[in-house]
Amino acid sequence: MNPIDLVVTVCAVLSPATCEEQHLVFNYSGSPRQCVMAAPPYIAQWVSEHPKWQAVRWRCEYPHPNDRA
Numbered sequence: 001m002n003p004i005d006l007v008v009t010v011c012a013v014l015s016p017a018t019c020e021e022q023h024l025v026f027n028y029s030g031s032p033r034q035c036v037m038a039a040p041p042y043i044a045q046w047v048s049e050h051p052k053w054q055a056v057r058w059r060c061e062y063p064h065p066n067d068r069a
Helices: 032-038 040-049
Strands: 002-012 019-028 054-063
Touching: 002 032, 002 040, 019 032, 019 040, 032 040, 032 054, 040 054
Parallel strands: none
Antiparallel strands: 002 019, 002 054
16 A cells, blocks of 8 residues: 545635645555545545534645655
């Protein structure tokens, strides 16, 4: 299994114009396209733990360790 980055755009429930990206990194053996199809349960768990946010879109990509400082 390889790490994959599930990038979820979330917006505040009380202020829908306030949005940000959340990065959920986990091990996944499929392609980024397969990850997108398998993502809803992970997104639902995150949203249930963060009720002030709602997920509006998501994508999967391989993590780029040099992108983060």
